[in-house]
Amino acid sequence: MTTAVTTAMTTVIRVDRITKSFGGAAALTDVSVDFFPGEVHALMGMNGAGKSTLVQILSGALNPDSGTLEVGGLVQNQLNPRQARKVGISTVPQRRELVMSLTVAENIMLGQLPTSGAMVRWHSVRETAQEALRALGITIDADAIAGDLTVAEQTMVEVAREVRRGGKVLILDEPTACLGPEAAQQIRDLVLRLRDSGVAILFISHHISEVLHLADRITVLRDGRVTWAGLATETDEKGLVRDMVGRDVVSRRPVRPARSNEVGLSVRGLCDGRFLDCFDIDVRRGEIVAVLGPAGDAQSRLFDLLSGRRRFDGGQVSVAGKKLKNGKITDSLASGLRCVTGDRRRLGLIPGLTIDENVMLAQDRLDKRRIHRWSLLTRRAKPLRERYRVVSLAENPPVEQLSGGNQQKVLLAKWLGTAPSAVLLEDPTNGVDVSAMAEIHSLVDRLAGEGVAVLLASSSAEEVMRLADRVVVVRDGRRIAEYQVDRITRDELIATTLGGAL
Numbered sequence: 494m495t496t497a498v499t500t501a502m503t504t505v506i507r508v509d510r511i512t513k514s515f516g517g518a519a520a521l522t523d524v525s526v527d528f529f530p531g532e533v534h535a536l537m538g539m540n541g542a543g544k545s546t547l548v549q550i551l552s553g554a555l556n557p558d559s560g561t562l563e564v565g566g567l568v569q570n571q572l573n574p575r576q577a578r579k580v581g582i583s584t585v586p587q588r589r590e591l592v593m594s595l596t597v598a599e600n601i602m603l604g605q606l607p608t609s610g611a612m613v614r615w616h617s618v619r620e621t622a623q624e625a626l627r628a629l630g631i632t633i634d635a636d637a638i639a640g641d642l643t644v645a646e647q648t649m650v651e652v653a654r655e656v657r658r659g660g661k662v663l664i665l666d667e668p669t670a671c672l673g674p675e676a677a678q679q680i681r682d683l684v685l686r687l688r689d690s691g692v693a694i695l696f697i698s699h700h701i702s703e704v705l706h707l708a709d710r711i712t713v714l715r716d717g718r719v720t721w722a723g724l725a726t727e728t729d730e731k732g733l734v735r736d737m738v739g740r741d742v743v744s745r746r747p748v749r750p751a752r753s754n755e756v757g758l759s760v761r762g763l764c765d766g767r768f769l770d771c772f773d774i775d776v777r778r779g780e781i782v783a784v785l786g787p788a789g790d791a792q793s794r795l796f797d798l799l800s801g802r803r804r805f806d807g808g809q810v811s812v813a814g815k816k817l818k819n820g821k822i823t824d825s826l827a828s829g830l831r832c833v834t835g836d837r838r839r840l841g842l843i844p845g846l847t848i849d850e851n852v853m854l855a856q857d858r859l860d861k862r863r864i865h866r867w868s869l870l871t872r873r874a875k876p877l878r879e880r881y882r883v884v885s886l887a888e889n890p891p892v893e894q895l896s897g898g899n900q901q902k903v904l905l906a907k908w909l910g911t912a913p914s915a916v917l918l919e920d921p922t923n924g925v926d927v928s929a930m931a932e933i934h935s936l937v938d939r940l941a942g943e944g945v946a947v948l949l950a951s952s953s954a955e956e957v958m959r960l961a962d963r964v965v966v967v968r969d970g971r972r973i974a975e976y977q978v979d980r981i982t983r984d985e986l987i988a989t990t991l992g993g994a995l
């Protein structure tokens with residue numbers, strides 16, 4: 494447990510009895526929260542509990558239906574994003590908002606480039622940006638191109654930009670989602686440095702142990718209402734789960750039926766640039782094998798190659814003994830291989846289509862069905878929505894209106910509802926709450942129990958320990974170690990992934 498340096502207990506933001514509805518359904522009801530400078534305040538809750546809605550109100554993207562918002566002692570009516578920034582409220586959303594083709598310095602100084610007459614003073618741009626990074630203890634080169642950075646580094650650049658613009662309250666929406674242990678730790682270290690410099694941090698995370706270690710204060714939302722608020726030292730994991738879910742949640746490794754000796758998915762000598770170098774892996778039917786590596790590069794490249802989105806330089810992929818054609822999505826799908834992307838926003842879902850349309854997209858494609866009656870679509874989607882517990886305020890809205898965790902459930906329903914024979918799952922519980930996580934883990938257990946070969950690429954060591962039978966560690970594109978999960982501890986797993994000796 495870390496200690497806060499709260500010097501003055503004057504609130505920097507006071508949220509008083511805020512209510513917000515969408516189409517008559519309440520997303521927030523009578524929510525009151527105080528934020529203090531020099532404190533990490535975690536906001537927790539199940540998917541759809543109202544966290545992002547509150548963040549959007551604080552950042553001026555939405556206005557509440559009733560209640561007041563006070564910033565630095567002044568009531569703010571009808572806050573818009575520009576005013577929010579002006580009064581010192583900055584948000585680093587889940588989706589990175591950097592211009593990927595520009596340098597780090599250009600991104601940090603965007604909109605505030607120093608000029609002499611009509612000329613930009615590039616030297617000053619670079620110096621000022623480098624200083625902004627240095628002041629936060631961030632060792633990233635200001636000349637680097639944003640798109641070449643890791644996700645954690647991109648998050649740090651956004652934080653540096655917001656702090657430089659005078660952010661007194663920094664809202665970080667799941668900044669460690671999908672990051673491996675080392676990168677997540679870098680972000681947490683940065684959060685603590687900011688806190689110690691007096692910034693008020695609003696931190697959203699579904700990782701309970703992370704919140705308990707990092708936060709000074711916690712507010713829990715359930716169905717849009719505050720169910721618990723207090724100091725982190727006054728609660729524990731069990732208490733938080735009860736406050737979020739309303740009951741205990743248990744997720745245990747089941748005893749799975751003996752695995753078949755038949756290989757469901759076989760990868761031989763796969764090569765792709767610097768990401769994969771003669772990579773081999775076999776997954777038997779009914780087995781769950783996790784691929785772990787320090788940066789996640791190999792894992793997401795595997796997704797591109799196995800799904801047929803990208804051609805590999807060399808090697809062979811087979812599903813149930815049938816060789817796949819290189820770079821052919823249709824062949825990959827026809828083989829029964831399903832690749833569930835970790836990037837649901839860009840590759841997984843069509844934001845403007847409804848839940849039912851997204852849920853049925855993959856099955857319709859496999860059935861070559863182009864036209865459907867609405868009533869039939871709803872009837873076909875219903876069992877999948879129920880099985881994956883997709884929750885929304887409206888009946889069948891566009892998926893872009895769903896909370897992040899519910900979007901993830903739609904993505905899983907879309908692919909896993911199509912009778913797969915082998916599956917690649919990339920961060921399957923990305924952004925989902927503790928209860929949905931337990932449900933998704935049970936669904937993956939069930940898939941394996943039905944004889945599906947499951948290849949898992951997860952950034953969470955806990956998830957790997959919970960789901961996988963075997964772990965393959967990749968470094969520099971090569972397989973460097975392999976373990977049976979029951980012969981290794983979580984800490985040993987993290988050490989070996991990060992390059993430490995066992």
Ligand SMILES: Nc1ncnc2c1ncn2[C@@H]1O[C@H](COP(=O)(O)OP(=O)(O)OP(=O)(O)O)[C@@H](O)[C@H]1O
Nearest residue numbers: 515520540541542543544545546886895896897898
């Ligand atoms: N623009 C919108 N239109 C309609 N409903 C919305 C809109 N934005 C949010 N909602 C609904 O409001 C509820 C609260 O959503 P919110 O995104 O705040 O949840 P959350 O706690 O951030 O969830 P998650 O952990 O999944 O991100 C959800 O039921 C969501 O579907």
